[in-house]
Amino acid sequence: MHSLTKDELRELYFQYGENALRELGWIRSIRSEVLQPGVKITDEIGDVRDLDDPILNSWYVCPQCSRAFHHSAIVMKPPALTLEHVPPESVGGNTLVLTCKECNEKAGTRLDSQIATVQRIRDLLTARRSSSRRKRPPVSGQFFIDGHPYDADIESGDGSNRVYLNLPVVPGTPDYDRVSRYLESEAPKEFRFEIRLDVDFNAERVGWLRAGYLAAFAFFGYRYIAHPDLKLVRRQIAQHSSAVIPHFSAINPSGAPNENRIWWVDVPHFPMSLVIQMGWRLVF
Ligand SMILES: [Zn+2]
Numbered sequence: 001m002h003s004l005t006k007d008e009l010r011e012l013y014f015q016y017g018e019n020a021l022r023e024l025g026w027i028r029s030i031r032s033e034v035l036q037p038g039v040k041i042t043d044e045i046g047d048v049r050d051l052d053d054p055i056l057n058s059w060y061v062c063p064q065c066s067r068a069f070h071h072s073a074i075v076m077k078p079p080a081l082t083l084e085h086v087p088p089e090s091v092g093g094n095t096l097v098l099t100c101k102e103c104n105e106k107a108g109t110r111l112d113s114q115i116a117t118v119q120r121i122r123d124l125l126t127a128r129r130s131s132s133r134r135k136r137p138p139v140s141g142q143f144f145i146d147g148h149p150y151d152a153d154i155e156s157g158d159g160s161n162r163v164y165l166n167l168p169v170v171p172g173t174p175d176y177d178r179v180s181r182y183l184e185s186e187a188p189k190e191f192r193f194e195i196r197l198d199v200d201f202n203a204e205r206v207g208w209l210r211a212g213y214l215a216a217f218a219f220f221g222y223r224y225i226a227h228p229d230l231k232l233v234r235r236q237i238a239q240h241s242s243a244v245i246p247h248f249s250a251i252n253p254s255g256a257p258n259e260n261r262i263w264w265v266d267v268p269h270f271p272m273s274l275v276i277q278m279g280w281r282l283v284f
Pocket residue numbers: 062063064065066067099100101102103104
């Protein structure tokens with residue numbers, strides 16, 4: 001099977017978005033003074049009005065920040081509209097939609113990095129090999145032998161984790177003697193491994209909310225994200241440390257790593273009741 005290049009993928013997602021905007025009549029309504037790439041067309045998606053431009057009539061609106069981008073945004077180097085992995089690449093996601101470069105990069109450093117860190121911890125705890133295609137460096141920590149800490153790296157693998165110890169190898173030094181005495185002694189041994197990873201769990205949860213939002217956008221398009229309720233979701237994504245929406249995520253421990261689904265919720269019924277499952281994480 002021919003797999004698409006990044007340029008072809010960008011073109012494809014751009015066309016999806018553009019066709020949807022055209023169907024909704026929004027393309028006609030994008031104002032001519034915003035013919036600069038990256039100009040925000042409106043405070044909120046779905047609130048655009050009037051005027052038509054017959055020549056530069058080719059648009060995509062970033063689903064996160066509502067800014068309109070002309071087709072040149074995917075041709076310029078580097079592109080102003082970028083391929084977005086949903087869920088993030090660190091948890092095995094695939095490219096699914098276009099978002100603008102700023103939204104993509106901001107989410108990458110603030111939100112997706114936290115998703116990647118939590119995933120690393122999960123991989124270690126469950127001794128599962130990284131679900132990312134990219135090889136990740138091992139997690140550094142300290143391994144305690146007889147109460148003394150030694151630097152070590154730990155790598156999660158298939159069913160077991162490997163610890164690489166950075167042991168003193170110079171005979172005659174106190175460290176060397178202590179370690180060899182301890183390893184050779186008949187006494188029952190106790191090992192302890194400590195890692196320290198800083199995680200911002202708010203950012204992590206909002207990262208999943210954003211992934212779910214983009215998945216729903218990929219599936220239902222602008223008509224879905226133009227619903228007034230979705231303003232709150234965009235605001236929560238923009239302000240990840242404040243509780244704009246009190247509850248929006250849950251965990252399904254038995255969710256298979258690559259099980260991605262969108263559930264339509266009948267009861268309780270709100271105008272937009274969706275549950276998006278991405279592996280073990282649910283957002284709604
Ligand atoms: Zn954006």
